[in-house]
Amino acid sequence: MTRVSFIVPVYNEAATIGEVLERVAALDLDKQVVVVDDGSTDETPSVIAGRNGGDGFRVIRQENRGKGAAIRAAIPHLDGDIAVIQDADLEYDPAEVPELIEPIRRGAADVVFGSRLSGGRPQRAYLFWHLVGNRFLSLLTNVLYNTTLSDMETGYKAFRTDVLRSLDLREDDFAIEPEITAKVCKRKLRVYELPISYYGRSYAEGKKITWRDGLKAVLVLVRVRFTD
Numbered sequence: 001m002t003r004v005s006f007i008v009p010v011y012n013e014a015a016t017i018g019e020v021l022e023r024v025a026a027l028d029l030d031k032q033v034v035v036v037d038d039g040s041t042d043e044t045p046s047v048i049a050g051r052n053g054g055d056g057f058r059v060i061r062q063e064n065r066g067k068g069a070a071i072r073a074a075i076p077h078l079d080g081d082i083a084v085i086q087d088a089d090l091e092y093d094p095a096e097v098p099e100l101i102e103p104i105r106r107g108a109a110d111v112v113f114g115s116r117l118s119g120g121r122p123q124r125a126y127l128f129w130h131l132v133g134n135r136f137l138s139l140l141t142n143v144l145y146n147t148t149l150s151d152m153e154t155g156y157k158a159f160r161t162d163v164l165r166s167l168d169l170r171e172d173d174f175a176i177e178p179e180i181t182a183k184v185c186k187r188k189l190r191v192y193e194l195p196i197s198y199y200g201r202s203y204a205e206g207k208k209i210t211w212r213d214g215l216k217a218v219l220v221l222v223r224v225r226f227t228d
Protein backbone atom coordinates (compact mmCIF):
# COMPACT_ATOMS: atom_id res chain seq x y z
CA MET A 1 0.00 0.00 0.00
CA THR A 2 1.20 3.51 -0.72
CA ARG A 3 2.16 5.59 2.29
CA VAL A 4 1.18 9.26 2.22
CA SER A 5 3.01 12.01 4.09
CA PHE A 6 0.97 15.10 4.98
CA ILE A 7 2.99 18.29 5.44
CA VAL A 8 0.91 20.72 7.52
CA PRO A 9 2.39 24.24 7.74
CA VAL A 10 0.54 26.09 10.48
CA TYR A 11 0.81 29.58 11.87
CA ASN A 12 -1.86 30.93 14.19
CA GLU A 13 -4.71 28.70 13.03
CA ALA A 14 -6.23 27.71 16.38
CA ALA A 15 -9.76 27.92 14.96
CA THR A 16 -9.14 25.27 12.30
CA ILE A 17 -6.01 23.18 12.95
CA GLY A 18 -7.85 20.72 15.21
CA GLU A 19 -10.50 20.01 12.57
CA VAL A 20 -7.88 19.72 9.82
CA LEU A 21 -5.94 17.12 11.82
CA GLU A 22 -9.14 15.24 12.61
CA ARG A 23 -10.16 15.10 8.95
CA VAL A 24 -6.68 13.92 7.98
CA ALA A 25 -6.74 11.25 10.71
CA ALA A 26 -10.11 10.05 9.44
CA LEU A 27 -8.75 9.23 5.98
CA ASP A 28 -8.40 5.56 5.19
CA LEU A 29 -4.77 5.82 4.11
CA ASP A 30 -1.43 4.56 5.37
CA LYS A 31 -0.15 7.97 6.46
CA GLN A 32 2.32 10.18 8.24
CA VAL A 33 1.49 13.71 9.44
CA VAL A 34 4.25 16.28 9.88
CA VAL A 35 2.97 19.52 11.42
CA VAL A 36 5.29 22.52 11.29
CA ASP A 37 4.29 25.23 13.74
CA ASP A 38 6.87 27.98 13.70
CA GLY A 39 6.04 30.16 16.63
CA SER A 40 2.26 30.48 16.64
CA THR A 41 1.22 32.99 19.29
CA ASP A 42 -2.41 31.86 19.62
CA GLU A 43 -3.82 28.58 20.96
CA THR A 44 -2.45 26.54 18.04
CA PRO A 45 0.34 24.86 20.08
CA SER A 46 -2.09 23.65 22.75
CA VAL A 47 -4.60 22.40 20.18
CA ILE A 48 -1.79 20.40 18.54
CA ALA A 49 -0.45 19.17 21.88
CA GLY A 50 -3.95 18.01 22.81
CA ARG A 51 -3.90 15.46 20.01
CA ASN A 52 -2.46 12.02 20.36
CA GLY A 53 -1.61 11.41 16.76
CA GLY A 54 0.15 8.09 17.28
CA ASP A 55 3.28 6.83 15.52
CA GLY A 56 3.06 8.69 12.27
CA PHE A 57 2.45 12.06 13.92
CA ARG A 58 5.28 14.52 14.38
CA VAL A 59 5.41 18.21 15.29
CA ILE A 60 8.33 20.42 14.29
CA ARG A 61 8.80 23.78 15.97
CA GLN A 62 11.15 26.50 14.84
CA GLU A 63 11.37 30.28 14.66
CA ASN A 64 8.81 31.89 12.39
CA ARG A 65 10.19 32.09 8.87
CA GLY A 66 7.13 31.61 6.66
CA LYS A 67 5.21 28.86 4.88
CA GLY A 68 8.13 27.97 2.60
CA ALA A 69 10.56 27.49 5.47
CA ALA A 70 7.95 25.34 7.22
CA ILE A 71 7.50 23.06 4.20
CA ARG A 72 11.26 22.77 3.74
CA ALA A 73 11.72 21.87 7.40
CA ALA A 74 9.32 18.96 6.99
CA ILE A 75 10.97 17.43 3.92
CA PRO A 76 13.88 15.61 5.67
CA HIS A 77 11.35 13.87 7.96
CA LEU A 78 9.08 12.41 5.26
CA ASP A 79 8.83 8.64 5.06
CA GLY A 80 5.88 8.27 2.69
CA ASP A 81 5.96 7.45 -1.02
CA ILE A 82 3.73 10.45 -1.74
CA ALA A 83 3.85 13.88 -0.05
CA VAL A 84 0.90 16.29 0.11
CA ILE A 85 0.92 19.86 1.37
CA GLN A 86 -2.14 20.30 3.57
CA ASP A 87 -2.88 23.86 4.71
CA ALA A 88 -4.13 24.23 8.25
CA ASP A 89 -6.98 26.61 7.50
CA LEU A 90 -9.72 24.40 5.98
CA GLU A 91 -9.68 26.25 2.65
CA TYR A 92 -8.83 22.83 1.23
CA ASP A 93 -10.72 19.74 2.40
CA PRO A 94 -8.56 16.71 3.34
CA ALA A 95 -11.40 14.45 2.14
CA GLU A 96 -10.28 15.24 -1.42
CA VAL A 97 -6.69 14.01 -0.93
CA PRO A 98 -7.29 10.36 -1.94
CA GLU A 99 -8.55 11.59 -5.31
CA LEU A 100 -5.71 14.10 -5.60
CA ILE A 101 -2.98 11.49 -5.21
CA GLU A 102 -4.60 8.88 -7.43
CA PRO A 103 -2.67 9.84 -10.63
CA ILE A 104 0.61 9.45 -8.69
CA ARG A 105 -0.49 6.15 -7.18
CA ARG A 106 -1.37 4.86 -10.63
CA GLY A 107 2.10 5.78 -11.84
CA ALA A 108 0.83 8.33 -14.36
CA ALA A 109 1.99 11.48 -12.59
CA ASP A 110 5.01 12.74 -10.66
CA VAL A 111 3.15 15.77 -9.35
CA VAL A 112 -0.56 16.66 -9.05
CA PHE A 113 -1.90 20.16 -8.50
CA GLY A 114 -5.40 20.58 -7.11
CA SER A 115 -6.99 23.31 -9.20
CA ARG A 116 -9.49 25.85 -7.88
CA LEU A 117 -9.93 27.41 -11.29
CA SER A 118 -10.88 24.55 -13.55
CA GLY A 119 -14.47 24.21 -12.37
CA GLY A 120 -16.65 21.34 -11.25
CA ARG A 121 -16.30 21.81 -7.50
CA PRO A 122 -17.62 24.30 -4.91
CA GLN A 123 -15.69 27.56 -4.97
CA ARG A 124 -16.36 30.48 -2.72
CA ALA A 125 -17.16 33.55 -4.85
CA TYR A 126 -15.11 36.45 -3.55
CA LEU A 127 -11.85 38.44 -3.87
CA PHE A 128 -11.98 39.46 -7.55
CA TRP A 129 -8.38 40.70 -7.69
CA HIS A 130 -7.10 37.43 -6.28
CA LEU A 131 -8.78 35.60 -9.14
CA VAL A 132 -7.29 38.01 -11.67
CA GLY A 133 -3.88 37.67 -10.00
CA ASN A 134 -4.03 33.88 -9.94
CA ARG A 135 -5.12 33.72 -13.58
CA PHE A 136 -2.32 36.06 -14.57
CA LEU A 137 0.31 34.06 -12.65
CA SER A 138 -0.93 30.83 -14.23
CA LEU A 139 -0.84 32.40 -17.70
CA LEU A 140 2.71 33.62 -17.06
CA THR A 141 3.68 30.12 -15.92
CA ASN A 142 2.19 28.60 -19.06
CA VAL A 143 4.01 31.04 -21.36
CA LEU A 144 7.36 30.69 -19.59
CA TYR A 145 7.28 26.91 -19.23
CA ASN A 146 5.07 25.82 -22.15
CA THR A 147 2.48 24.15 -19.96
CA THR A 148 -1.29 24.41 -19.33
CA LEU A 149 -1.81 24.93 -15.60
CA SER A 150 -4.96 26.72 -14.46
CA ASP A 151 -3.95 27.34 -10.84
CA MET A 152 -0.23 27.48 -10.12
CA GLU A 153 -0.75 29.15 -6.72
CA THR A 154 -2.95 26.34 -5.38
CA GLY A 155 -2.21 25.16 -1.87
CA TYR A 156 -2.96 21.55 -2.82
CA LYS A 157 0.18 20.14 -4.36
CA ALA A 158 1.02 16.42 -4.21
CA PHE A 159 4.33 14.84 -5.19
CA ARG A 160 6.23 11.64 -5.38
CA THR A 161 8.32 12.21 -2.25
CA ASP A 162 11.63 11.62 -4.06
CA VAL A 163 10.63 14.27 -6.59
CA LEU A 164 9.79 16.80 -3.87
CA ARG A 165 13.17 16.14 -2.22
CA SER A 166 15.01 16.66 -5.49
CA LEU A 167 13.52 20.11 -6.13
CA ASP A 168 16.13 21.87 -3.97
CA LEU A 169 13.68 24.46 -2.62
CA ARG A 170 15.05 27.67 -1.12
CA GLU A 171 12.23 30.16 -0.57
CA ASP A 172 11.01 30.87 2.96
CA ASP A 173 7.71 32.67 2.48
CA PHE A 174 4.74 32.25 0.10
CA ALA A 175 7.25 32.41 -2.79
CA ILE A 176 7.57 28.67 -2.20
CA GLU A 177 4.44 28.18 -4.37
CA PRO A 178 5.89 29.73 -7.56
CA GLU A 179 9.26 28.16 -6.75
CA ILE A 180 7.70 24.68 -6.61
CA THR A 181 5.67 25.29 -9.76
CA ALA A 182 8.62 26.70 -11.68
CA LYS A 183 11.04 23.95 -10.70
CA VAL A 184 8.50 21.21 -11.39
CA CYS A 185 7.77 22.64 -14.83
CA LYS A 186 11.41 23.29 -15.67
CA ARG A 187 12.28 19.67 -14.87
CA LYS A 188 9.69 18.41 -17.35
CA LEU A 189 8.05 16.23 -14.73
CA ARG A 190 4.67 14.67 -15.41
CA VAL A 191 2.28 17.20 -13.89
CA TYR A 192 -1.48 16.62 -13.65
CA GLU A 193 -4.28 18.88 -12.46
CA LEU A 194 -7.43 17.85 -10.67
CA PRO A 195 -10.39 20.12 -9.82
CA ILE A 196 -10.72 20.62 -6.08
CA SER A 197 -13.10 22.56 -3.85
CA TYR A 198 -12.05 25.85 -2.36
CA TYR A 199 -13.62 27.09 0.86
CA GLY A 200 -11.87 30.46 0.69
CA ARG A 201 -11.53 32.53 3.81
CA SER A 202 -11.28 36.27 4.27
CA TYR A 203 -8.46 38.31 5.78
CA ALA A 204 -10.67 38.79 8.86
CA GLU A 205 -10.68 34.98 9.14
CA GLY A 206 -6.88 34.89 9.08
CA LYS A 207 -5.78 34.75 5.44
CA LYS A 208 -2.13 35.84 5.25
CA ILE A 209 -1.07 35.94 1.60
CA THR A 210 -1.06 39.48 0.08
CA TRP A 211 -0.53 41.25 -3.25
CA ARG A 212 3.16 41.57 -2.41
CA ASP A 213 3.41 37.79 -2.59
CA GLY A 214 1.84 38.03 -6.06
CA LEU A 215 4.56 40.43 -7.22
CA LYS A 216 7.26 38.24 -5.77
CA ALA A 217 5.73 35.25 -7.57
CA VAL A 218 6.34 36.97 -10.91
CA LEU A 219 10.01 37.47 -10.03
CA VAL A 220 10.46 33.87 -8.90
CA LEU A 221 8.77 32.43 -12.01
CA VAL A 222 11.05 34.50 -14.27
CA ARG A 223 14.18 33.88 -12.22
CA VAL A 224 13.84 30.10 -12.18
CA ARG A 225 13.09 30.05 -15.91
CA PHE A 226 16.20 31.99 -16.91
CA THR A 227 18.74 31.35 -14.18
CA ASP A 228 18.40 28.65 -11.49
Ligand SMILES: Nc1nc2c(ncn2[C@@H]2O[C@H](COP(=O)(O)OP(=O)(O)O)[C@@H](O)[C@H]2O)c(=O)[nH]1
Pocket (backbone or CB within 6 Å): 009, 010, 011, 012, 013, 036, 037, 038, 064, 065, 066, 067, 070, 086, 087, 088, 089, 091, 155, 206, 207, 208, 209
Ligand atom coordinates in the same frame (compact mmCIF):
# COMPACT_ATOMS: atom_id res chain seq x y z
N1 LIG B 1 4.42 27.24 9.66
C1 LIG B 1 3.95 28.31 9.02
N2 LIG B 1 2.82 28.21 8.32
C2 LIG B 1 2.38 29.32 7.68
C3 LIG B 1 3.05 30.57 7.72
N3 LIG B 1 2.35 31.47 6.97
C4 LIG B 1 1.26 30.78 6.50
N4 LIG B 1 1.29 29.51 6.93
C5 LIG B 1 0.30 28.46 6.67
O1 LIG B 1 0.18 28.30 5.28
C6 LIG B 1 -1.17 28.01 4.95
C7 LIG B 1 -1.66 28.99 3.91
O2 LIG B 1 -1.79 30.29 4.46
P1 LIG B 1 -2.94 31.29 4.00
O3 LIG B 1 -2.79 32.55 4.73
O4 LIG B 1 -4.25 30.61 4.09
O5 LIG B 1 -2.55 31.54 2.51
P2 LIG B 1 -3.32 31.15 1.20
O6 LIG B 1 -4.18 29.95 1.49
O7 LIG B 1 -2.22 30.85 0.24
O8 LIG B 1 -4.09 32.34 0.86
C8 LIG B 1 -1.95 28.03 6.27
O9 LIG B 1 -2.04 26.72 6.78
C9 LIG B 1 -1.07 28.88 7.15
O10 LIG B 1 -1.24 28.61 8.52
C10 LIG B 1 4.26 30.63 8.50
O11 LIG B 1 4.90 31.67 8.62
N5 LIG B 1 4.65 29.49 9.12
Ligand SMILES: [Mg+2]
Pocket (backbone or CB within 6 Å): 087, 089, 091, 155, 207
Ligand atom coordinates in the same frame (compact mmCIF):
# COMPACT_ATOMS: atom_id res chain seq x y z
MG1 LIG C 1 -5.26 29.39 3.00
